[in-house]
Amino acid sequence: MEVRIILVEPKSEENVGAVARVVKNFGFSDLYLLNPPDIGIKALSVAAHAYDVLKSCKIVESLPVAIANSAIVVGTTAKLGASTNKHLRMPFFSPLELKDKVEGKRGILSILFGREDVGLLNDELKLCDLVVSIPTSHEYPVMNLSHAVAVILYDLSDVTSGTLELARVEDRERLYMQLKTFLDEIGYREHKKAKTLLMLRRILGRAELTTKELQTLQGVIGKAEWRIGVVDET
Amino acid sequence: MEVRIILVEPKSEENVGAVARVVKNFGFSDLYLLNPPDIGIKALSVAAHAYDVLKSCKIVESLPVAIANSAIVVGTTAKLGASTNKHLRMPFFSPLELKDKVEGKRGILSILFGREDVGLLNDELKLCDLVVSIPTSHEYPVMNLSHAVAVILYDLSDVTSGTLELARVEDRERLYMQLKTFLDEIGYREHKKAKTLLMLRRILGRAELTTKELQTLQGVIGKAEWRIGVVDET
Numbered sequence: 001m002e003v004r005i006i007l008v009e010p011k012s013e014e015n016v017g018a019v020a021r022v023v024k025n026f027g028f029s030d031l032y033l034l035n036p037p038d039i040g041i042k043a044l045s046v047a048a049h050a051y052d053v054l055k056s057c058k059i060v061e062s063l064p065v066a067i068a069n070s071a072i073v074v075g076t077t078a079k080l081g082a083s084t085n086k087h088l089r090m091p092f093f094s095p096l097e098l099k100d101k102v103e104g105k106r107g108i109l110s111i112l113f114g115r116e117d118v119g120l121l122n123d124e125l126k127l128c129d130l131v132v133s134i135p136t137s138h139e140y141p142v143m144n145l146s147h148a149v150a151v152i153l154y155d156l157s158d159v160t161s162g163t164l165e166l167a168r169v170e171d172r173e174r175l176y177m178q179l180k181t182f183l184d185e186i187g188y189r190e191h192k193k194a195k196t197l198l199m200l201r202r203i204l205g206r207a208e209l210t211t212k213e214l215q216t217l218q219g220v221i222g223k224a225e226w227r228i229g230v231v232d233e234t
Numbered sequence: 235m236e237v238r239i240i241l242v243e244p245k246s247e248e249n250v251g252a253v254a255r256v257v258k259n260f261g262f263s264d265l266y267l268l269n270p271p272d273i274g275i276k277a278l279s280v281a282a283h284a285y286d287v288l289k290s291c292k293i294v295e296s297l298p299v300a301i302a303n304s305a306i307v308v309g310t311t312a313k314l315g316a317s318t319n320k321h322l323r324m325p326f327f328s329p330l331e332l333k334d335k336v337e338g339k340r341g342i343l344s345i346l347f348g349r350e351d352v353g354l355l356n357d358e359l360k361l362c363d364l365v366v367s368i369p370t371s372h373e374y375p376v377m378n379l380s381h382a383v384a385v386i387l388y389d390l391s392d393v394t395s396g397t398l399e400l401a402r403v404e405d406r407e408r409l410y411m412q413l414k415t416f417l418d419e420i421g422y423r424e425h426k427k428a429k430t431l432l433m434l435r436r437i438l439g440r441a442e443l444t445t446k447e448l449q450t451l452q453g454v455i456g457k458a459e460w461r462i463g464v465v466d467e468t
Contacts, residue, residue: 027373
């Protein structure tokens with residue numbers, strides 16, 4: 001798969017440079033920065049021979065733009081987050097499990113790394129298909145940003161690409177919107193709606209839908225809508 | 235095994251701090267510094283919650299002191315070094331192969347990380363039992379010091395300790411001295427001696443000798459010396 005590293009609001013220029021270096025060390029090149037600090041001489045100095053990765057990084061202003069066209073969106077978090085984010089029903093994977101999961105697939109694998117102090121926000125994690133956590137010591141689980149990138153890219157560096165083309169994040173978002181409408185149409189209980197939609201998002205997110213499967217699911221929902229009389233058959 | 239991280243003449247105080255943090259992240263604590271720079275506020279700031287690892291690190295002035303009592307001494311090097319150090323007949327291992335090698339063993343596992351610019355010197359590598367190299371991109375194989383420590387400790391973090399007590403580096407050095415004397419005694423060709431001794435050092439180094447095995451080898455040499463009449467039987 002094509003690996004895209006996305007730093008979400010990194011605070012330290014040096015960390016951005018260090019990440020650029022490790023991206024190149026493991027043979028990758030796609031670096032996206034969401035609202036980064038000014039990238040200057042300090043970042044370049046830390047990036048060393050990876051100045052090309054740093055120079056060609058994409059600076060974006062919103063997460064949807066950062067993850068555009070992705071087949072799989074991965075959030076990263078320190079172990080501590082596990083309990084806090086439980087309500088997101090997020091399956092937790094180790095870096096090696098992530099590797100197994102994407103082995104032989106095709107498409108863009110976006111990996112989000114959060115702020116140095118507070119990591120990724122819950123609303124950002126909601127957009128992720130799965131969450132990866134590096135097994136660290138209970139005594140001090142929070143790794144430095146570039147170290148976390150190093151460990152995850154180390155495990156992904158020899159992953160093989162296949163031919164199984166996965167659905168893109170935009171297509172899945174359309175499916176989720178369709179499901180939301182469908183819940184309205186069938187008169188699903190209002191107070192349960194948000195939770196159920198999040199659950200559906202999680203299940204379909206980790207199912208690694210292909211484009212074909214996604215279209216078939218959309219067809220099933222369309223057919224059901226026709227049956228209950230809210231749309232015309234197409 | 236007990237993992238001891240040894241930084242050989244690190245130049246940057248920040249790197250020492252970053253290494254302290256990653257040592258604690260993966261549940262280790264033993265950090266040795268050979269001729270480090272002054273460790274001040276910058277290192278402490280980068281070490282963050284691992285100030286205890288930094289405060290309790292041992293500052294030493296020679297490599298033999300740093301590796302004292304070790305069962306296995308590992309050198310680390312970027313891929314580029316492979317050809318340069320070929321004459322050392324060094325077997326190269328990946329971090330995962332190192333883990334497999336030490337799994338279930340007992341004793342101190344010392345891992346040497348060299349200077350930020352030139353790494354470990356050949357004379358330092360000679361003291362190592364084996365060399366570990368992280369598989370990196372040919373385009374930019376040289377990792378930042380603390381990133382290399384992160385990747386290796388990540389792989390070692392769940393290694394299990396066993397009961398097989400390995401011989402210590404000092405005992406092996408005594409065996410090597412005995413072999414050197416033995417080559418003299420049997421009239422081994424002077425110009426071949428250094429190379430053969432290095433080869434014996436490599437073979438016995440990667441054989442992970444137990445104390446018992448080492449004593450038996452010493453007994454064999456003693457017996458041979460007695461047979462050729464250079465020593466009395468004991």
